[in-house]
Amino acid sequence: MADWRDELSQWLAPFLARFGHKARRRMCPLYVAGLIGPGDRKSVGPMAERVAPGDYDQLHHFVSDGVWNAGPLELELALQADRLVGGADAFLVIDDTTLPKKGTHSVGVAPQYASALGKTANCQTLVSLTLAGGEVPVMVGLRLFLPESWTNDAVRLERAGVPLEYQAARAKPEIALAELDRLIGSGVRFGAVLADAGYGMSAPFRQALSARGLAWAVGVPRHQKVYLPGVELVFPVAGRGRPRKRHVPNVLSVAAEEMLANEKWRVAAWRKGTKGLLKARFAAVRVRVADGPPQRIGAKGMQHMPGEEVWLVGERRTAGERKYYLANLPADADLKTLAATIKARWICEQAHQQLKEELGLDHFEGRSWQGLHRHALMTMIAYAFLQHRRLAAASGGKKNPLGPTQADAPSRPKSRRSRLGPRAALPMPPLQKAHPQKTRIKVPK
Numbered sequence: 001m002a003d004w005r006d007e008l009s010q011w012l013a014p015f016l017a018r019f020g021h022k023a024r025r026r027m028c029p030l031y032v033a034g035l036i037g038p039g040d041r042k043s044v045g046p047m048a049e050r051v052a053p054g055d056y057d058q059l060h061h062f063v064s065d066g067v068w069n070a071g072p073l074e075l076e077l078a079l080q081a082d083r084l085v086g087g088a089d090a091f092l093v094i095d096d097t098t099l100p101k102k103g104t105h106s107v108g109v110a111p112q113y114a115s116a117l118g119k120t121a122n123c124q125t126l127v128s129l130t131l132a133g134g135e136v137p138v139m140v141g142l143r144l145f146l147p148e149s150w151t152n153d154a155v156r157l158e159r160a161g162v163p164l165e166y167q168a169a170r171a172k173p174e175i176a177l178a179e180l181d182r183l184i185g186s187g188v189r190f191g192a193v194l195a196d197a198g199y200g201m202s203a204p205f206r207q208a209l210s211a212r213g214l215a216w217a218v219g220v221p222r223h224q225k226v227y228l229p230g231v232e233l234v235f236p237v238a239g240r241g242r243p244r245k246r247h248v249p250n251v252l253s254v255a256a257e258e259m260l261a262n263e264k265w266r267v268a269a270w271r272k273g274t275k276g277l278l279k280a281r282f283a284a285v286r287v288r289v290a291d292g293p294p295q296r297i298g299a300k301g302m303q304h305m306p307g308e309e310v311w312l313v314g315e316r317r318t319a320g321e322r323k324y325y326l327a328n329l330p331a332d333a334d335l336k337t338l339a340a341t342i343k344a345r346w347i348c349e350q351a352h353q354q355l356k357e358e359l360g361l362d363h364f365e366g367r368s369w370q371g372l373h374r375h376a377l378m379t380m381i382a383y384a385f386l387q388h389r390r391l392a393a394a395s396g397g398k399k400n401p402l403g404p405t406q407a408d409a410p411s412r413p414k415s416r417r418s419r420l421g422p423r424a425a426l427p428m429p430p431l432q433k434a435h436p437q438k439t440r441i442k443v444p445k
Contacts, residue, residue, distance in 0.1 A: 042360020
């Protein structure tokens with residue numbers, strides 16, 4: 001135990017350097033060690049008994065009430081995550097995770113759909129961002145989503161200590177984009193953004209990713225409307241009255257499932273799992289998304305005009321389930337590349353599970369905005385440390401198990417597009433690096 005604690009102390013040095021007070025520099029390693037170490041409960045009380053007997057008040061003050069800015073630590077976490085797994089072949093996965101909660105006073109608690117339970121339950125929802133290289137995820141962002149029952153209640157917001165800049169209602173895609181911009185500003189390197197249909201169904205979200213020059217692949221519902229790639233805008237012929245002044249598509253949009261219904265479906269494998277190749281049947285066609293400005297088209301009423309040309313990908317799983325995706329990967333991308341990119345998103349679910357089961361993400365018992373986010377930040381720092389140990393073990397002690405790090409790389413271009421790499425050269429993720437069979441973090445005993 002002394003060995004990993006000594007290693008943790010050294011690894012945390014750049015984080016501690018960002019604290020201005022010696023008491024915080026002492027409490028932070030204790031809190032992180034309490035999350036990593038043995039014990040079923042990772043709330044402040046039980047952790048204080050294990051790692052800081054007699055210092056409960058200081059440990060509680062550190063996470064809940066202390067006056068310190070989390071921004072510098074979030075920046076350091078982004079830099080360390082980039083050093084571990086960042087690069088042109090990394091993915092940034094946007095998702096959300098729920099924390100079941102009783103009562104009504106904890107910040108953000110409301111009846112919401114809890115994916116872990118498969119039903120609507122009283123819970124908190126955190127928008128998450130995970131940087132993943134190969135099969136190694138590092139969580140880099142967790143930000144609370146506030147339902148309308150909170151944003152419409154100034155008293156509850158004040159009581160929970162929600163900062164003014166977060167009190168306005170924000171949809172999950174808006175929160176995700178703000179966190180994405182923060183990470184880009186921190187210099188985090190990745191090749192593509194991945195998200196499920198909860199985010200992918202938002203046209204402003206997809207358009208914002210494209211406006212930032214990012215490659216992306218997102219889930220969409222089966223009824224997402226798309227056009228054939230050769231759709232043209234023409235002036236309709238007026239049967240009577242004044243000539244039409246606005247262009248309309250020469251063909252109508254159709255649902256994603258209808259567009260792929262008569263396509264050829266082929267088996268594609270994206271990586272090797274513990275029970276063999278992971279594979280499913282896929283079909284892919286180029287389309288233009290029906291997410292442009294709405295316009296009335298004759299008797300069809302208001303229709304969205306053609307937008308960006310992208311890939312429409314369908315997946316038929318062995319159990320019969322069907323899923324649909326949009327991706328703005330290059331037009332010459334093959335089916336295997338599309339499948340591997342789409343399926344890389346599921347690495348975030350592993351990270352969510354481990355942060356809860358191993359590090360107590362859902363064990364925080366405070367009610368405040370500040371306390372919850374600081375606890376979440378400490379769990380992300382602890383998780384990054386464990387991934388650092390995992391990569392070091394996988395590489396046999398080499399410093400750079402996944403290739404050049406941020407420190408080793410040549411100075412980066414100032415252009416954001418250049419930093420992320422051109423879309424046409426988007427490489428495939430190195431799915432077999434860093435021990436593909438060993439996907440769990442190893443918590444020291």
